[in-house]
Amino acid sequence: MRLLEFAAARALRGLRSHIQKNYLLAAVIVRKDGAIVVSTNAVTQNPNPSAHAEARALKKADFGAELYVARVIRDGTWVMAKPCKTCQALIRAKGIRKVYYTISTDNYGVWDVQSSKYPEE
Numbered sequence: 001m002r003l004l005e006f007a008a009a010r011a012l013r014g015l016r017s018h019i020q021k022n023y024l025l026a027a028v029i030v031r032k033d034g035a036i037v038v039s040t041n042a043v044t045q046n047p048n049p050s051a052h053a054e055a056r057a058l059k060k061a062d063f064g065a066e067l068y069v070a071r072v073i074r075d076g077t078w079v080m081a082k083p084c085k086t087c088q089a090l091i092r093a094k095g096i097r098k099v100y101y102t103i104s105t106d107n108y109g110v111w112d113v114q115s116s117k118y119p120e121e
Contacts, residue, residue: 003028004100004108007038007070008078014040015074025081027053028068029061029096037061054087063095070102078102082109 011026029037039057054069061067071081081101083091091099091113099111 003068007068008072011072023073025053025071027057029057029065031062031065058094061094064097067096067099078105
């Protein structure tokens with residue numbers, strides 16, 4: 001939960017500096033070597049999946065890493081941050097072990113990538 005809180009704080013910090021967005025996502029990857037990679041989604045209204053926080057962070061991930069994704073709206077509330085289908089494919093291709101994503105401020109989901117299909121809503 002601590003790393004989701006960290007991701008949410010990074011998203012909120014970015015959101016407060018960019019007035020045109022109503023929400024922002026942040027992705028935190030913990031690599032096997034202990035390094036932490038942090039990325040936010042591009043600040044434009046670009047729907048291109050390469051601008052997604054997950055895709056940007058995955059560029060520096062290694063096989064077996066863990067991914068934490070938080071989506072935060074302007075008032076600081078956590079909302080659903082389930083990765084899109086394109087990001088899910090990238091996550092599988094990178095060999096990510098687990099994905100933790102916000103559902104609400106007091107709830108999060110876990111996707112065990114290697115042992116199961118993506119959790120359905």
